[in-house]
Amino acid sequence: MTLAAATELATATNEHLASISNTLIYSSMAVYTLAFFAYIAEWLFGSRSKVGRTAAALTAEAKAGGKGAGPAVTVKQNGGTAVLERPQVVVRSTAGTRDVPDGPGAHGGDEQGDMYGRIAISLTVLAFLVELAGVAARAASVQRAPWGNMYEFNITFSTVAVGVYLGLLALRKNVRWLGLFLITTVLLDLGLAVTVLYTASDQLVPALHSYWLYIHVSTAIFCGAVFYVGAVATILYLFKDAYENKLATGGKPGRFANSVLDRLPASASLDKFAYRVNAAVFPLWTFTIIAGAIWAGDAWGRYWGWDPKETWSFITWVAYACYLHARATAGWKGRKAAYLALIAFGCWLFNYYGVNIFVTGKHSYAGV
Amino acid sequence: MSKTTPGVPTEAAVSDEQELGAAGSQLSTAPTDTLANTPGLGVIGWTRWFWRQLTSMRVALLLLLLLALGAIPGSLIPQSGTDETKVADFREAHGTLAPVYDKLGLFHVYSSVWFSAVYILLFVSLIGCIVPRTWQFVGQLRGRPPRAPGRLTRLPAYTTWRTEAEPEQVREAALALLKKRRFRAHIAGDAVAAEKGYAREVGNLAFHIALIVMLVAFAWGQLFKAEGNKLVVEGQGFSNTLTQYNDFKSGSLFSTDDLNPFSFTLDKFTGTYETSGPNTGTPRTYQAALTYSVGAYGKGEKTVVKVNHPLEIADSKVYLTAHGYAPVITVRDGRGQVVYSDAVPLLPLDSNVTSTGVVKVPDGYRDAKGVREQLGISAFFLPTYTKGMETASTFPALGNPVLNLTPYHGDLGVDAGIPQSVYQLDKTHLKGFKDAKGAQLRENLRPGETMTLPGGAGTVTYEGTKQWANFQVTQQPASGWALTGALTAIFGLAGSLFIQRRRVWVRAVKGPDGVTVVEMAGLGRSESAKVPEELGDLAGILYDQAPGASGPGPSDSPDPQAVPAEGAEK
């Protein structure tokens, strides 16, 4: 076989793989859409149950005050011999916080709703696998990591975001309530990717050849996905918190708010979840920026040059540092800290979309 | 505990805090933000007030926010540090805005007065924060965990049981257990007090100190950096002295003595490109094979420099930043003597490396009549010429090279002493050679071909093509420090965020009925599910050593609204 023929064959295989990848991505979108409807069904059926736990907890508190019975160690009579239960740990929340129970989740305790929720998660797993295969096929077609341009970045990003969600579910964290919000935006992200951002598969220009690329970009995508999950939780926290405040001060929230927000976890839980997620990934984000600086040092001869992308990574980093600071010490907890978290995520988004589209810099050779 | 409405601490909450008092104190070294006192009289009073403000967490937060805000304009407005030409364009386009921007330093945000003010204040605040916190932390390490508070039931995690074991026995067992779990523990009165997770504080302090190290390293690097460019044709060399550079920039404290002594020769440049598909012509690899030697008498060593792989010599790095073609041209004069023979680097115009440049023959040339003159030849080069595409190359590699030459004679103007670009021809005192029809002579040459100048004025031969590569040589001292600082920051941060600092107390006393009552309680800095989990774990082990006794429950029963530990994770 001549060299030219070999090249041609390789090109043909690659184009074949690329088209397989496209088919897989479209298929995953179809499955995500089904999952989306299943989540909607979960919420709809869930609305049949009128639990009103938050309202009950917040209005009944006057009656429940004071000391009650119920020692932690109970003596169980068992065939005449007294068997003692192991001591139980009781926790109380810090003074000044509300003790509101977590909502039951989207299905609201409704059996049919729960079934649809389970179907939705199964479909999400399926769509995730299909999308993952699509990303892998894309990577195989270009014979490199699938993040050389914004199209590839987007499909990888949504895959990882769903992966983070499923990972949390697998770890038995209480995150099922995230499903609908996550899948809605994943569909938007994919829609954007296949229409506006689509770039035919291609290899990288030499400046992008470096193992620091793999390190830097993969951690950047992962951090983005986790920040994203944190941001969704933060937004829901803001709604839920407003809802609880309204109830606590005797207000009457609308029916929709009542139905939807009541099923979410308590605002304190949402807030804590968002904080944990953001805090857990912040060191990795720090590492991402440093890895980028090392790569820039190798590629451009300086590790930091205030290129727009670098600048916005820095701004994002400082914004998240502000948020953590606020949470850790300055007494800016609650809503104010939540706004900071959203601003920080806004910076991340702008760094990703805004800088690529509106600002030119050294990072702008990557397709879009 | 009675329920509280949001934001309004109840009496119970307030008394809780007082009760926890010493037990809850110093669980971190973070300063508590007290309401700012009005300053006392006099300069000292004001200075102290100002210092306390500056080092307060609120101001630190504010300065951080300002730093983020201040960095924004620099990413949207062209910066003279990165792109001088864009700044010039902007000035031209925005006649009224530009002077305002100039006043505000918006063309060099990151070295402007106001941006510097923000980060210097932030770092002063940081130092003012770290020093006392470090002292405080050392004090905490020297001291012992505080004694158990009066009522352990008030703590966020609590458990109790009754046992036949003697109180001393229980305390000893608890002490041994906690020590085994690497708590710092001691017996104080009727209870064991223990604390763990000091690494959190260490990590937090290390992180903030690392930030200072990074800033200093960055500033140092800016002051002592040096950066120069050198274009080298295959077969030619470079040695690292100031005069050899095409251009050179350095930080304000850099001295040319700091240039590392080394030299190299470019043996070969290789570029490969995509040959098919929609991205035909996209570069795939660039690499330059070099022979380099260190010091004045070093022996030559071979190496390959690629786009992401600079050559490192001491703290200098040699980067490959650009490449192009350099046709080898030989000029013979009217007498047939070789007056010029060299590779002429041409500047690329587009991604397919269509290139232009000039050949200047300032000395030695005589025309047909033997009169001294100077020659200037404009060159236009297509590495891959395709018929019908006369003005642009169709592929970046040397597929079908064609060199288009336009010769002139006369005075190049180089003797006037005014610096001239080597890529441009000043035609004020030059006359074009004319062809048979009286038009400007212009000819396409392929490698090996020769053009004859009219009237026996000589010949110009295109011998072949070499490639050139541009190298950027940088020296950026203290980058090792910056990297060390950065890595420390990551590990410090991880320690600070992932490690919980928490306290555990175990009280064992004889109740009025002669049965020992064991109480255990845990306290963390923030509400975390880990504290009750760990407490439950410890209680389980201790319970096995001091098993429960039957009888009435303890008098001080825990909070009725309390949730079991399993529920805390939600």
Ligand code: HEM
């Ligand atoms: C240069 C900018 C700064 C950055 C990027 C920064 C970043 C951070 C981050 C990310 C944390 C979170 C770690 C945690 O939650 O434990 C933190 C905690 C903290 N920072 Fe900073 N910080 C900066 C400046 C300062 C300054 C100026 C002060 C003092 C006035 C300060 C005092 C503290 C304290 C007391 C904590 C919390 C300690 C604790 O939780 O026990 N930081 N900082």
